[in-house]
Amino acid sequence: MAAGGLSTDEGLEQVRWLVECGMVDFIEISGGNAENSTSKLHHSFGAKTLDKAPKMSESTRTREAYFTKFAERIQGLNPGVPIQLSGGTVVRCTQSLGFRSRVGMADAIQSGACQLIGLGRTAVLDPDIPKSILLNPSVSDDVAFAPSHIVKGRWFARLIPVKVTGSGLTIQFFYHNMRRLRNGLKSDRDVSIPSIVFHGIVETFQRGLL
DSSP, X not given: OOTTSOOHHHHHHHHHHHHHHTOOSOEEEOXXXXXXXXXTTGGGSOSXXXXXXXXXXXXXXXXXXXXXXXXXXXXXXXXXXXXXXXXXXXXXXXXXXXXXXXXXXXXXXXXXSOSEEEOTHHHHHOTTHIIIIITOTTSOGGGOBXXXXXXXXXXXXXXXXXXXXXXXXXXXXXXXXXXXXXXXXXXXXXXXXXXXXXXXXXXXXXXXXX
């Protein structure tokens, strides 16, 4: 739904196809990034990156997810399939993933815009955040939000003489931490992109020898 991509109507048509196939558990709506102001649905994202959860009011709807309005249009189709919107960590200067606050997530569900919230990268950095913060009644709404995170060593990408398509090197930070979680370790928030690349090369070389 960025320039050159799907239009809103094309996206709705794809949802219809998914629903009609009758083999879908839920539909996740996600994509784009904070720097992509060409998105036709970009207005659904709040004007500010929230450092604190907003106060709910009856007159003002909190819209933190990129595709909240799109999700509402899908609900108008009466799909009969749960809709999931993205939420979680903001990776500063690279990509933002929608909902950050408890209030924003709750508002989207209570309003009927969606039935599920995907935490995405937040769950990689802190798998316990639903229990420790978002669903913890002892944590007030003012501080119940997914913290932003700065991935270290993004400058390393500028040293690569070829253009990298897709999500680039920053996503490797999350892949690296997903592997740590798989191995029973905690996520390493301080690991840098150069370190991840170096260890990746070493591991590939070792596997080649074995």
